Amino acid sequence: NAGVTQTPKFQVLKTGQSMTLQCAQDMNHNSMYWYRQDPGMGLRLIYYSASEGTTDKGEVPNGYNVSRLNKREFSLRLESAAPSQTSVYFCASSDHWWREGRNEQFFGPGTRLTVL
């Protein structure tokens, strides 16, 4: 049971290049999320998918697109990378049904992206 996996772990891009960050979960969760974390800041929500077939914008969606490929996989695409998108990207998933006291999101290990 791997939980949430992300690929790649590290990536360096040049300004204007495109790439897709991959995320998969094996916990049969309905909801999946993409966050970015910048130095001195908490995680900020980029996009989320409440269930297979739906996606919605979060707090900082500009410059990104997402695809919920199936229940397991949720990808994040940068069409034309900019230096401001240098960050650590985390994918997370959660169960649709909450249990009192344990209603957490489960996070992947992150992708460290540098845009030159």
Added chain:
Amino acid sequence: DQQVKQNSPSLSVQEGRISILNCDYTNSMFDYFLWYKKYPAEGPTFLISISSIKDKNEDGRFTVFLNKSAKHLSLHIVPSQPGDSAVYFCAASRFIQGAQKLVFGQGTRLTINP
């Protein structure tokens, strides 16, 4: 406008003593509050949460207190252990259209000294 704030970037505590991490929020619509722990080069891991209708939740060495009138919550770790050294994030949750939207604070780096 930062809805969730952790005003202490760092905290240093002696092993065996109590660690108290603080968090303030501005939006009364949050329905749950969560604490996450993060080690370098890893994703955040869940520690403990509390419903907005409660004022205390305890899980082993970890206790979270919620003061709704002050819009303030705190995480107590007793006794503190060296393995507790990490960055701690407070997060506030709203359940919207089937998804749990989290708003995170900036984090507090906790160092436990032997």
